[in-house]
Amino acid sequence: MVRNFALVIGINHYEHIPKNKHLKCAVRDAEAMRDFLLEVGFLKENILLCTEDLIEEQTGDLIQEKIVIS
Template identity: 50%
Template sequence: MAKNWAICVGINHYDNMPTLQYAQRDAELMRDYFLNEAGFEKVYLFTDNSPQINDAGKPFNSQPTYGTLQRFLRVRFNKEFLSAGDNFWFFYSGHGIRFNDRDYLMPADADPHPDGVEDTAIPLYLVTERLRRCG
């Protein structure tokens, strides 16, 4: 039977950008849909006040900061764990930016100024590359 997993990220509060009103709610609603309607086995939730994630015996902070999201993508998606026919969804609600012809997701602590984007934002290509590693 196919496995269905997802990551949901919703960020309302930013250190260096305007606050959003509904991003966290959007991520929580998507998590609820994936779990309750679509029957997903696992949904990782990263929001302003989501609880800690325990995955395969490893605890992960669930705050949507640069370090937390980078660490999770690096550790969780380092090796294949899905098979043909399995699905992994990525949902993001929050600020994003295009800089130097690349698209970036902006974590809660990202710096939108030109000298800070590449050091504090998550390149979208990194997310897709890590998701490809899962199978």
């Protein structure tokens, strides 16, 4: 049995790019790709959708862990 996995990344805003040059649809496109993958049979648990919200949340969690450990 074949198991498929997907990492789908959508980031609209980058620190090193001026705000007027930020992307507008990357997150929406990534969400659409995730939805498509679900439609064609990927299991939800085998798709990791990374957006800036998730990345910021995960980064914040890592920082909190380091503070508690230190």
